[in-house]
Amino acid sequence: MLSTIVALIALAPSVHLHVDGEGYLRFVREGRTVYAKEAVLTVTDGKLASVDGPLLNPRVQVPEGMTELKVDLTGRVFGVTSGVESELGQIVLALFPEDVRLVVDKGFLVSSYRPTVSDPGDGVAGVLRTGAVGEKKKTTTTTVVIAPATVGGTDIQLKQIVEVDGKVFTLGDIAVVTADAATKARLEALEVSTTPALGVPFRMTPEMVRLRLMRYGKEAETYKFSGSNQVTVTRRGQEITPAMFAAAAIRAAQAQLGADTALTAESGGINVIAPIGKLELVGENVQVSGTRISVRIAIIVDGERVNSRTLTLDKSDALSKMRAGQTVKLLVRSGAAVVETTGKVRSIDHATGVVMVTSATGAELSGKVVGIDTVEVVL
Numbered sequence: 001m002l003s004t005i006v007a008l009i010a011l012a013p014s015v016h017l018h019v020d021g022e023g024y025l026r027f028v029r030e031g032r033t034v035y036a037k038e039a040v041l042t043v044t045d046g047k048l049a050s051v052d053g054p055l056l057n058p059r060v061q062v063p064e065g066m067t068e069l070k071v072d073l074t075g076r077v078f079g080v081t082s083g084v085e086s087e088l089g090q091i092v093l094a095l096f097p098e099d100v101r102l103v104v105d106k107g108f109l110v111s112s113y114r115p116t117v118s119d120p121g122d123g124v125a126g127v128l129r130t131g132a133v134g135e136k137k138k139t140t141t142t143t144v145v146i147a148p149a150t151v152g153g154t155d156i157q158l159k160q161i162v163e164v165d166g167k168v169f170t171l172g173d174i175a176v177v178t179a180d181a182a183t184k185a186r187l188e189a190l191e192v193s194t195t196p197a198l199g200v201p202f203r204m205t206p207e208m209v210r211l212r213l214m215r216y217g218k219e220a221e222t223y224k225f226s227g228s229n230q231v232t233v234t235r236r237g238q239e240i241t242p243a244m245f246a247a248a249a250i251r252a253a254q255a256q257l258g259a260d261t262a263l264t265a266e267s268g269g270i271n272v273i274a275p276i277g278k279l280e281l282v283g284e285n286v287q288v289s290g291t292r293i294s295v296r297i298a299i300i301v302d303g304e305r306v307n308s309r310t311l312t313l314d315k316s317d318a319l320s321k322m323r324a325g326q327t328v329k330l331l332v333r334s335g336a337a338v339v340e341t342t343g344k345v346r347s348i349d350h351a352t353g354v355v356m357v358t359s360a361t362g363a364e365l366s367g368k369v370v371g372i373d374t375v376e377v378v379l
Contacts, residue, residue, distance in 0.1 A: 012042045012043045012044075013042070013043060013062075013066055013067055013068050013069045013079070014040055014041060014042040014043075014051065014069065015040070015041050015069040015070065015071055015130060016038070016039075016040045016041075016130060016131055016132060017038060017039060017040075017041060017071055017128050017129070017130060018037060018038030018128075018129055018131070018132060019037050019038065019093060019120075019126050019127075019128060019129075020126045020127050020128070020129050021093075021120075021125050021126010021127060022095060022125060022126055023093025023094060023095055023118060023120065023125035023126050024036065024037060024093060024094045024095075024096070024102075024109065024115075025037070025038075025039055025056075025091070025093065025094075026056070026057040026058075026092065026093070026094050026117075027039075027049075027050055027054035027055060027056055027057055027108065028054055028055050028057045029053065029054040029106075029108065032110070033057060033094075034054060034105070034108035034109065034110055035094055035102060035108060035109040035110070035111070036050070036108055036109060037109075038132060039051075039052075041056065041069065041071075043062045043066065043069075046061060046062055046063075046064070047059050047060065047061060047062065048060040048062055048069075048077065048088075048089070052107055052108075054108065056091065058089070058090075058092065059089075060077050060088050060089035060090075060091070061088065061089070062079060062088060063079065063081065063088075065081050065082070066079040066080065066081050067080055067081060067082075068080035070085070071091065071128055071130065072128070073120060073121060073127040073128055073129070073207070073211060074119060074120050074121040074127065074128075074211060075090055075091035075092065075093070075119055075120035075121070075128050076089075076090055076091075077089045077090065077091060090119065091120065091128065092117045092118065092119055092120075093117065093118055093119070093120055093125045093126070094115040094116070094117055095115050095116045095117070095118055095125055096111065096113060096115045097113075100113045100115075121208055121211050121212075127207065127208070127211075153222060153223070153224050154177070154178070154179040154183060154187065154222070154223045154224065155177070155178040155179070155223075155224045155225075155226055156171070156175045156176075156177055156178075156187075156206075156209070156223050156224070156225050156226070156227075157175055157176040157177075157178065157225075157226045157227035158174060158175050158206060158209065158225065158226070158227040158228045158229075158230075158231045159174055159175060159176070159227065159228060159231055160227075160228040160230075160231060160232065161231075161232050161234070162174050162231060162232070162233050162234070163234055163235070163236040164195055164233060164234075164235060164236060165195065165235065165236040165275065165276045166195060167194060167195055168191045168192075168193065168194050168195060169191070169192055169193065169194075169195055169233060170188060170189055170190060170191055170192060171187055171188055171189075171190045171192055171209070171213070172187075172188030172189065173192075173233075174192065174204070174209070174231050174233060175209070175227070175231070176227070187213075190213060190216055192204075192209065192212050192213075193212060193233075195233075195235050196233060196234065196235055197235065198235050198237050198273050198274070198275065199235075199273060200235075201232050201233065201234050202232070202233040202234070203230050203231070203232050203233075204230065204231050204233065205229065205230055206225035206229065209225070209231075210223065210225070235275070236276055237273035237274055237275055237276065238273070238274050238275075238276055238279060239271045239272070239273060239274075240271060240272045240273075240274055240279070240281070240299065241271055242267075242268065242269035242270070242271070244281060245265075245269065245272075245281065245297055245309055245311055246265035246266075246311065248281035248282070248283065248297050249265055249283065249295040249297055249311040249313055250263050250265060250313065251283065252282075252283020252286055252295050252297070253283070253286050253293050253295055253313055255283070256286045257286075257288070257293075261315065261317065262315065262316040262317040262320075263293070263313045263314065263315060263316060264313065264314050264316045265311055265312075265313050266311060266312050266313070266314075269309075272299065272307065272309065274299050274301055274306060274307065275301045275302075275306060276301075277301040277302035278301065278302050278303075279299070279300070279301055280299075280300040280301075281297050281298070281299060281300075282297065282298045282300055283295055283296070283297060283298075284296045284297070284298045284308065288350070288351060290350045291314055291315040291320040291350055292312055292313070292314060292315075293312070293313040293314075293315070294310060294311075294312055294313075295310065295311050295312075295313060296308055296309070296310045297309050297310070297311060315350070317369075318369045318370075318371060318372050318373075318374075319348070319350065319353055319355075319369045320350070321372070322345060322348055322355065322369060322373075323345065323348075324345050324346065324347055324348060325344060325345060326344070326345050326373070327342055327343070327344055327373075328342070328343060328344070328345055328357065328373050328374060328375050329342060329373060329374045329375070330342055330343040330357055330359055330360075330365070330367070330375055330377065331367075331370070331374065331375070331376045331377065332359075332365070332377045332379065333376065333377065333378045333379065334378075334379040341359055341360050341361075342359075342360050343357040343358055343359040343360060343365070343375070344357065344358050345357055345375075346358050346364070353368055353369070354366050354367075354368065355367055355368065355369055355375050357375050357377070365377045
């Protein structure tokens with residue numbers, strides 16, 4: 001029985017892959033996702049799987065009669081039947097933050113952290129290469145004949161660090177192109193990728209750039225790359241300081257509570273980086289709870305909401321400083337007559353500003369704060 005199983009595995013097409021980059025291959029074992037940096041893939045029950053058993057995730061169906069498996073740098077899986085090649089599916093890679101450590105479990109890697117996924121060739125995920133890690137490939141020498149119009153070739157000199165804005169960036173943003181005038185203008189205008197999110201650097205090797213350019217034609221195979229061996233692309237932004245957030249929160253709160261409401265904002269916080277464009281800080285929600293006020297500030301750039309921050313404000317007027325049980329000066333007005341006495345604060349309604357005071361004679365009176373430690377009652 002064992003010899004039969006070994007024979008079946010030997011007959012099935014297989015391909016040895018490893019990840020050249022920070023990504024991980026994904027498999028499913030007993031309902032749980034497991035990971036690997038390299039694996040030998042074969043066909044199990046018509047699906048692509050590791051020779052150790054777990055199925056590739058997401059699943060790739062392999063038709064019967066397939067005699068050869070191929071996987072390119074970007075994770076596309078191809079099968080060959082009777083000399084005809086067809087595309088079968090796409091391998092995706094898992095990406096973990098630098099501080100997440102995977103542990104080994106029965107020959108695979110596991111983690112309780114849920115990773116992001118990315119196609120091979122995108123950013124730091126890396127590319128897929130055939131063979132084991134470190135395996136040396138046999139090389140052959142090929143003579144390339146270059147047409148007279150392209151003598152000297154096309155040189156793409158990658159920059160090291162680039163700041164970009166907009167939704168996409170082009171080859172001209174990340175490299176200096178040396179070619180004839182027409183070719184130079186055409187190549188510089190080619191879109192390479194979408195602009196990364198703020199604060200998330202996007203790193204590309206020359207090989208990754210070449211793969212992106214292959215979408216526009218196989219001519220990219222002949223390009224010569226020089227300059228940096230890795231270009232880091234970041235999104236240009238504008239800083240929003242804690243003071244800017246505080247000013248916007250106070251304006252929003254005063255618009256609801258009254259322009260003369262004295263307010264102070266919590267100190268500290270970090271700067272926020274927003275996209276380049278017309279910036280507006282808009283109060284979305286003002287919630288009052290006693291002397292504390294919560295304000296959510298929306299970050300609007302060119303009319304589009306991109307983020308928000310919630311701040312806490314404190315009332316800094318006489319009412320907010322008054323406490324139940326304290327002795328206050330009591331001004332009791334009846335027409336033009338004013339009687340001054342003392343009393344003790346029984347309760348404070350910060351929403352309405354009404355203070356309940358027990359006078360020296362035991363009378364329960366309601367009034368408004370008119371100064372520090374002073375309450376006015378109008379009869």
